[in-house]
Amino acid sequence: MAEQKTEVFVRESTGLVKNVSFLDTIGLNISNMSIGGALGLIAFIFVALPTSMNGVNLVYGSLIAFALSIPQIIVYTKMTRALPRTGGDYVWVSRTFGGLFGSAISFMGYTMETLAYLALISLAAISAIGAVAVAEGHNSFLSLALPPNDGGNPGYQFAIAAAIFVALIAVNIVKPKTGYRLVTIFSFFGVLCILLAIGTLLSAGRSGVENYMSSLGNANLTYSAVASSYSGPTFNLGSTIFLLPFFAIFVYPWLNAAPAVASEIKGKSAIKWNVPISALIALVLVTSGFATLYYVGGYDFINGALSNPTLVYDYTFNFWTLAMGVSSSSVLSWIIGFGWILWDVAIMAYGIIVISRYLFAQSFDRFLPEKMAYVSSRFRSPILAHLTDLVITVALIGLASYFYGGLSALLAGVVAAMIYFIFVGLAGALYGAKKETGRSRITLMVSGVLMAVVFAYITYQFFASPTIWGTATTSFGIPGYDFVYLYVLVSFVAGILIYLASKRFHLRKGIDISLAYKEIPPD
Numbered sequence: 001m002a003e004q005k006t007e008v009f010v011r012e013s014t015g016l017v018k019n020v021s022f023l024d025t026i027g028l029n030i031s032n033m034s035i036g037g038a039l040g041l042i043a044f045i046f047v048a049l050p051t052s053m054n055g056v057n058l059v060y061g062s063l064i065a066f067a068l069s070i071p072q073i074i075v076y077t078k079m080t081r082a083l084p085r086t087g088g089d090y091v092w093v094s095r096t097f098g099g100l101f102g103s104a105i106s107f108m109g110y111t112m113e114t115l116a117y118l119a120l121i122s123l124a125a126i127s128a129i130g131a132v133a134v135a136e137g138h139n140s141f142l143s144l145a146l147p148p149n150d151g152g153n154p155g156y157q158f159a160i161a162a163a164i165f166v167a168l169i170a171v172n173i174v175k176p177k178t179g180y181r182l183v184t185i186f187s188f189f190g191v192l193c194i195l196l197a198i199g200t201l202l203s204a205g206r207s208g209v210e211n212y213m214s215s216l217g218n219a220n221l222t223y224s225a226v227a228s229s230y231s232g233p234t235f236n237l238g239s240t241i242f243l244l245p246f247f248a249i250f251v252y253p254w255l256n257a258a259p260a261v262a263s264e265i266k267g268k269s270a271i272k273w274n275v276p277i278s279a280l281i282a283l284v285l286v287t288s289g290f291a292t293l294y295y296v297g298g299y300d301f302i303n304g305a306l307s308n309p310t311l312v313y314d315y316t317f318n319f320w321t322l323a324m325g326v327s328s329s330s331v332l333s334w335i336i337g338f339g340w341i342l343w344d345v346a347i348m349a350y351g352i353i354v355i356s357r358y359l360f361a362q363s364f365d366r367f368l369p370e371k372m373a374y375v376s377s378r379f380r381s382p383i384l385a386h387l388t389d390l391v392i393t394v395a396l397i398g399l400a401s402y403f404y405g406g407l408s409a410l411l412a413g414v415v416a417a418m419i420y421f422i423f424v425g426l427a428g429a430l431y432g433a434k435k436e437t438g439r440s441r442i443t444l445m446v447s448g449v450l451m452a453v454v455f456a457y458i459t460y461q462f463f464a465s466p467t468i469w470g471t472a473t474t475s476f477g478i479p480g481y482d483f484v485y486l487y488v489l490v491s492f493v494a495g496i497l498i499y500l501a502s503k504r505f506h507l508r509k510g511i512d513i514s515l516a517y518k519e520i521p522p523d
Contacts, residue, residue, distance in 0.1 A: 109420020193339020
């Protein structure tokens, strides 16, 4: 039996080391959920919303989105406990749906989608750097703050984003344990900065917001002018549900980071509790952030401000910059701004770790070239997986900078993950039906089906409003989201072709890679 496993998998163990602590798993997950990025980028979404969407309430939207994520929390918790392996949901999906479809949908839905998302977040980090500098009075940095297709300088943005990404890759290759610790440090510092920003806003109160708006020196952007520009209701269910893709892009579905490195996690408690604890932290931070904005600024002002193109693009208005603006201390303002930047860098740092584990797991099954499963005996890191991530992501950063509508176009690529999560839910339901018993069986089956239904609806929302969840910008006369949808389709087709080519290649060597998808890979 041992001889057969050696033939099926690249080797009898992954070679990865159990370096991931309980705190690291929480750091990975909350970085994955992009909490700081969501608070910073919400304004770009609001500006794109049609006026018929009056009544969007971010607090209720956050609560609704979290409630809809509960089935997913259950699926990921139970499946991670049952199958704690490198690659996480890739293992569950590919073992449920087989190598051909399971590998292809995973390759499209997480591997290639995350590479595009990392390019998006890399540019968002540069936007945050520019926005913080502008908020501190350095208007020459506005070319970094704005999206590439809305006045930003693509050359500078690409160069700085690529440099940061290369540095993070280098750390993860040479010191993988340090890579995990950086994610934890960045994410928890970001959490403290969100709490600091909330405290600063509450301390400043309504008068602080009014004084900040007056300090802008624009007669059209006084507090009363912005507040009176909004005339809709304080809550409309339809409009708020319309915003669900925003929470899907940035926050609640992204529970798969720690599960993807499950074989490296130390202790059963971390495997059991990392997902629900991380989800609750995200709920508290995101909801509290938006609630604070409404409490301090007033609903009419906040929705009017987030919808004001001049305020958003010329003054980089969002949760972070408002907290910086009302602060009475320049040191405090810079700390808050630095926290925003580190949130985006933490997302990049987590992504580098997790995407390398998906590439590793797929090559360990021989779906991808098995050299990518190589683990350096010196550094104990998957070097070739990291280098593959580096080449593809830097190329996508460049393309996003110069073409395809910059930040907004890559949002459309998240639809690949929404489709993928449908099948993750179905995999959980089928696993529950086959492997679980009693109440656990019913819980996993129902949660898996509900998860699939939720993501089917969110997928529909993406395709129904591509100019909102993609971009209205065109390149060569073609809408930017069409390029991204093509990227998604090509990723899936490429996954199928890669599997068929790999199966044919390995059969010549006497190895049937389809057998790997009938077994659970080793630790």
